[in-house]
Amino acid sequence: MSEKPVDVAVGVLMRPNGDVLLGQRPDGKPYAGYWEFPGGKVEPGEDIFHALQREFVEELGVKVISAEPWCCVEHVYEHAHVRLYFYISREWEGEPQSLEGQAFAWQGAYAVSPLLPATIPLLEWLDQVRYAGRAGA
């Protein structure tokens, strides 16, 4: 698929101990059952941070207060060509709830499986952010 990529806002909620929140894609979506960072497609006219805030409210009932752009990855799936804008947030309000019936879990260095293909390398890069400066990291 070679059309223009679809922009997707993706958020990494990071607790002070480095754990991050992953969700499992619900039934009915491509790659149902795969784990991902919460997020979704940016709507026309919307900026990426606002898309991120909207998706977190819709999916998890969480208000993201601040987030910093971290990295951008493009991936061509059979169902879509996506451009993923990953943000890291350490500041949010509310406890995540499963508003779309999805499972979610706070994860440390080990990973759940299977992960969406475009997200796999991100977990390794993330270890460099969350465990930077720690002995043995």
Ligand SMILES: Nc1nc2c([nH]c(=O)n2[C@H]2C[C@H](O)[C@@H](COP(=O)(O)OP(=O)(O)OP(=O)(O)O)O2)c(=O)[nH]1
């Ligand atoms: N949220 C999220 N999406 C990811 C990740 N990695 C990855 O390849 N993707 C892809 C999967 C999808 O093709 C796309 C996200 O689109 P989506 O279908 O989940 O978005 P949405 O919630 O807006 O869906 P919908 O309204 O169309 O049902 O990005 C990730 O870590 N998180």
